[in-house]
Amino acid sequence: MRSRSLGPFEVSAVGLGCMNLSHAYGTPPAPEDGARLLLQALDLGYTLFDTAALYGFGANETLVGETLAARRDEFVLASKCGMFRNAEGVREINGRPEVLRKTCEDSLRRLRTEAIDLYYLHRWDRRVPIEDSVGALSDLVAEGKVRTIGLSEVSAETLRKAHAVHPITALQNEYSLWTRNPEIKVIEVCRALGVTLVAFSPLGRGFLAGTLPAEPAFEAKDIRRNMPRFEPDNYAANRELLGGFAELAQAAGCSMAQLALAWVLARGDDVIPIPGTTSPEHLAENAGADAVRLDAATLAAMDELINQETVHGARYNANTQREIDSEEFAV
Numbered sequence: 001m002r003s004r005s006l007g008p009f010e011v012s013a014v015g016l017g018c019m020n021l022s023h024a025y026g027t028p029p030a031p032e033d034g035a036r037l038l039l040q041a042l043d044l045g046y047t048l049f050d051t052a053a054l055y056g057f058g059a060n061e062t063l064v065g066e067t068l069a070a071r072r073d074e075f076v077l078a079s080k081c082g083m084f085r086n087a088e089g090v091r092e093i094n095g096r097p098e099v100l101r102k103t104c105e106d107s108l109r110r111l112r113t114e115a116i117d118l119y120y121l122h123r124w125d126r127r128v129p130i131e132d133s134v135g136a137l138s139d140l141v142a143e144g145k146v147r148t149i150g151l152s153e154v155s156a157e158t159l160r161k162a163h164a165v166h167p168i169t170a171l172q173n174e175y176s177l178w179t180r181n182p183e184i185k186v187i188e189v190c191r192a193l194g195v196t197l198v199a200f201s202p203l204g205r206g207f208l209a210g211t212l213p214a215e216p217a218f219e220a221k222d223i224r225r226n227m228p229r230f231e232p233d234n235y236a237a238n239r240e241l242l243g244g245f246a247e248l249a250q251a252a253g254c255s256m257a258q259l260a261l262a263w264v265l266a267r268g269d270d271v272i273p274i275p276g277t278t279s280p281e282h283l284a285e286n287a288g289a290d291a292v293r294l295d296a297a298t299l300a301a302m303d304e305l306i307n308q309e310t311v312h313g314a315r316y317n318a319n320t321q322r323e324i325d326s327e328e329f330a331v
Contacts, residue, residue: 001045001290004272006196007148007169009076009117013265013290015048016041016283017200017276018064022056025206026219029278035067040280042074044287050172050198050274051111052080052122053103054091058110065112072113078170078198079107080122080152082133093323095125097136104140120150120172124325130158131165138166150198154325156189163193173326175199175271177208177263177306178229178238179315184327191270199264202273205230208260208306209282210242226317234313244305254292257282261289263302 001012021034028034041049049068051060061079068075081103086092100121107116119140121133140146148169151162162168171190175182175197182190182197190197203209205224216230224230229238242256249259257275264273275286294302308329316324 001287003047004196004269006048006076006118006198006272009148011048011076011272012046012287013272014046014261014286015050015078015198015272015274016046017274018049018051018060019055020276020278021063022060023054024221024223025278026222028056031063034063034278037278037280037283038064038067041283042068042071044284046287047075048078048272048274049075050078050200052120053084053107054080054122057085058106061107061110065110069112076117077111077113078118078120078150079111079116080120080150081107081137082125083122093123093125095121095123095128095130095133097132097139100133100136101140104145108145115145115147117147118150118169119146119148120152120170121154122152123323124151124154124158126325130154130162134162134165134168141166152200153323155327156185158325159186159189159193159195163195168193168195170196170198172198172200172274174201174315175264175267175273176202176204177260177302178204178308178311180308181315181326181328184329186327187267187271191268195270197267197271199271199273202264203257203260203275207238208245209255209257210246211257214239226320227315228313228317229311229315231313237312241306241310245302248298248301248305252292252294252298254289255285257285258289258292259294259302261286262292262294263299265290266294266299 003010081100082095137149150170152172218225249256
């Protein structure tokens with residue numbers, strides 16, 4: 001794969017989101033299978049690995065640390081704080097400085113590393129000024145425990161406030177053909193500030209790969225069960241978009257997943273998608289997206305087919321949406 005700049009780092013144009021190996025999409029693979037996939041990713045040329053304290057409530061960081069510690073100099077390591085399982089066993093968003101410090105120390109131990117290259121505030125805790133949370137992360141940079149700072153799921157306004165306290169290397173927001181929210185304001189501000197946009201869920205949580213069943217049948221722990229776009233009526237309507245999308249992929253000589261990732265890559269060299277997978281075959285397929293070149297006509301056809309006007313359903317339910325700071329399209 002070619003490389004792209006991420007603050008002071010050069011990373012593969014397509015990174016690896018590690019969440020799927022421990023969290024969120026039903027029963028995760030066995031740790032030994034997850035470890036094999038991580039090592040395969042390195043061998044395929046992935047050099048950006050993204051995890052978080054939340055994923056598997058520490059299990060994902062442990063998996064990454066145990067598997068990749070011996071090859072630590074071969075990749076850029078990103079993790080996240082500010083959202084985790086608390087002492088009562090409940091998922092919590094907490095951006096207090098002392099909590100972020102404790103989370104970082106725990107993560108360093110699990111990841112078996114002296115420093116995290118890119119450390120994100122996973123969610124902005126609205127009870128704590130963003131300046132205070134970022135100030136705590138800047139202290140970790142000064143101490144050498146963190147090399148650069150990122151934010152996730154925040155608005156352009158919050159990004160500006162944070163950047164005034166300490167340079168922000170990356171903003172990780174959801175971005176794909178069917179989630180265009182960064183185009184409202186965030187991409188513009190990222191470019192003004194020199195911040196890389198890291199696109200999570202660039203395959204629409206698997207939807208754009210065209211591999212999901214005709215009717216949603218997700219496991220009890222699969223987060224898509226509570227997402228409006230995957231509710232039966234919305235899901236059926238959204239699947240009507242896939243026929244035309246498959247035709248575009250065939251014409252471009254690539255898979256549907258590669259077409260979706262190539263669209264994200266075409267947004268600019270300052271955009272890096274981080275798809276996740278548990279499949280060795282899909283891991284290699286996603287890496288191949290960097291070789292896909294899309295002409296203007298294909299990009300225009302994709303934009304017309306799948307966008308915020310043609311997709312049915314909000315990306316989050318009402319409860320989850322209250323935790324999100326990023327801009328939303330007017331209804």
